[in-house]
Amino acid sequence: MDLTAVDELLTTTRSVRRRLDLARPVERSVIQQCLDLAIQAPTGGDTARYHFVVVADAAKRGELAKLYCRGLSEIYPPRRVEQVRETKPALMASVMYLADHLHEVPVHIIPCIAGRDGFAALGPDCGPPTFYGSILPATWSLMLALRSRGLGSTWTTSHLKYASEAAALLGIPDDITQAALLPVAYLAGTALHPAKRVPAKERTYWDTWGQRG
Numbered sequence: 001m002d003l004t005a006v007d008e009l010l011t012t013t014r015s016v017r018r019r020l021d022l023a024r025p026v027e028r029s030v031i032q033q034c035l036d037l038a039i040q041a042p043t044g045g046d047t048a049r050y051h052f053v054v055v056a057d058a059a060k061r062g063e064l065a066k067l068y069c070r071g072l073s074e075i076y077p078p079r080r081v082e083q084v085r086e087t088k089p090a091l092m093a094s095v096m097y098l099a100d101h102l103h104e105v106p107v108h109i110i111p112c113i114a115g116r117d118g119f120a121a122l123g124p125d126c127g128p129p130t131f132y133g134s135i136l137p138a139t140w141s142l143m144l145a146l147r148s149r150g151l152g153s154t155w156t157t158s159h160l161k162y163a164s165e166a167a168a169l170l171g172i173p174d175d176i177t178q179a180a181l182l183p184v185a186y187l188a189g190t191a192l193h194p195a196k197r198v199p200a201k202e203r204t205y206w207d208t209w210g211q212r213g
Contacts, residue, residue, distance in 0.1 A: 012192040013144050016152030017098040020185035026107045034145035041137035049114040050138050053170050056107050063169050064159060065103035071158035072099055105183035111139045112176045135179045146184060153182045
């Protein structure tokens with residue numbers, strides 16, 4: 001295994017918003033290849049409950065974009081937008097760019113999982129992690145597979161505030177839970193770099209919280 005290539009893939013797969021090629025079509029065969037790879041991710045209880053809704057229809061993408069923007073406006077009301085612009089102007093510009101152009105992104109993928117959080121009775125500390133533990137790894141693997149083929153994506157969840165309307169638009173059954181929405185397009189330029197992060201060793205504890213070894 002070429003660790004250099006693997007490490008580059010892992011350190012340069014990130015949310016891409018302003019560098020998505022809005023004009024270049026994305027082949028269905030490439031999307032299917034990436035999905036075939038994604039489902040090799042770990043699954044809770046070795047149970048295949050994943051589903052993926054791939055939206056290429058322009059009219060439906062437009063309606064999803066409207067739902068996304070409605071949800072985003074609740075997460076980022078005007079006052080919050082200005083606050084983030086002051087501290088993280090590049091991030092806010094990127095988020096707003098995607099909101100303005102989401103309908104133009106050639107493919108939207110909605111990862112889903114069968115059920116409606118059947119683990120809720122386990123409580124808030126266990127139920128959601130257990131329920132989503134099968135679809136989130138597959139979604140991340142999908143982003144890695146897309147990146148390896150020259151495509152970019154962004155993990156978004158704003159449309160989930162209106163998940164029922166998205167379900168009606170796309171014919172998603174009531175017993176299916178949407179987990180995210182990935183806008184997918186070829187990268188406009190392929191040079192992506194590792195992000196600035198707090199070093200892992202500063203957030204890693206051995207045997208006891210706060211003990212760094």
